[in-house]
Amino acid sequence: MMPEKQHQSTMTMIDHIRELRKRLVFSILSVVFTTIICFVFSDSIVDVLFYPFRQLENLGSGKTLYINSVFEGFAIKVKIALAAGFIAAFPVILYQVLRFIFPGLKKGERRVILYSLVASSILLPFGFYYGYYLIIPLSVQFLTSKGFIPQDVGILLNYSQNIFIILQFIMAFIVVFQLPVVLIILMKMNILSRKFLFKSSRFFIVAMFALAAIITPPDVVSQVTVALPLIGLFFLALLIARVFKLGESSEDKEEE
Numbered sequence: 004m005m006p007e008k009q010h011q012s013t014m015t016m017i018d019h020i021r022e023l024r025k026r027l028v029f030s031i032l033s034v035v036f037t038t039i040i041c042f043v044f045s046d047s048i049v050d051v052l053f054y055p056f057r058q059l060e061n062l063g064s065g066k067t068l069y070i071n072s073v074f075e076g077f078a079i080k081v082k083i084a085l086a087a088g089f090i091a092a093f094p095v096i097l098y099q100v101l102r103f104i105f106p107g108l109k110k111g112e113r114r115v116i117l118y119s120l121v122a123s124s125i126l127l128p129f130g131f132y133y134g135y136y137l138i139i140p141l142s143v144q145f146l147t148s149k150g151f152i153p154q155d156v157g158i159l160l161n162y163s164q165n166i167f168i169i170l171q172f173i174m175a176f177i178v179v180f181q182l183p184v185v186l187i188i189l190m191k192m193n194i195l196s197r198k199f200l201f202k203s204s205r206f207f208i209v210a211m212f213a214l215a216a217i218i219t220p221p222d223v224v225s226q227v228t229v230a231l232p233l234i235g236l237f238f239l240a241l242l243i244a245r246v247f248k249l250g251e252s253s254e255d256k257e258e259e
Contacts, residue, residue, distance in 0.1 A: 042080060045083050045084050052166045054135075059160075068160050069160065079163045082167070097120075115192075122184050130179065130181070137228070141225060142224075142225040172218070182233060182236050186241075190244045195250060197241060197250035198250075200250070211233040211234050
């Protein structure tokens with residue numbers, strides 16, 4: 004540890020700038036590389052994003068998504084490749100960020116970051132599965148039901164608009180499922196206290212329903228099925244904080 008601290012203390016501003024440039028170059032190159040790979044396999048990625056609309060094929064002529072211009076197909080392949088390339092390169096980008104900031108962090112702060120990354124990696128597939136296989140198909144089926152679309156009216160959906168809606172939903176579910184990680188980090192850093200969060204839980208419940216209304220289609224079913232897991236994750240974070248005594252103010256410790 005001593006050589007690392009001495010090395011960190013002897014680094015000049017120019018050294019920090021060079022190190023930052025190095026990390027940026029690696030991050031950009033990783034995005035370029037993964038974007039090229041994703042462009043090659045863009046058809047497979049589109050098939051994944053198209054999956055929620057397959058249930059609509061029997062409602063029309065067998066085609067549910069349509070393009071409006073000759074350039075739309077190519078433009079979507081490029082945009083999908085860029086978005087998927089950034090997502091695929093995110094672990095590399097995160098690694099470069101950690102390599103840049105870790106030398107300036109204390110041992111306890113490093114431990115918190117590493118544990119948070121592990122917890123975030125565990126929650127990520129849960130967010131993807133819940134959104135992709137449960138909520139999105141349910142929302143598409145609900146919003147295209149006979150209660151909203153008359154029997155004699157066909158379904159003609161724009162290709163680019165709806166493909167990116169699915170991509171945005173997936174990313175939104177992945178992000179919101181990181182809620183307990185964010186709360187635990189804030190309590191560990193004493194930015195929020197566990198007592199404050201518990202007393203304000205009713206306001207957070209309302210906030211969860213509001214967030215669910217923002218990231219889901221305008222139907223009650225999707226909003227409720229998203230809000231309930233978020234509320235459960237909120238109280239799970241409080242339970243974990245209780246077990247490991249996180250987010251305790253000085254007053255709380257005196258009371259105990």
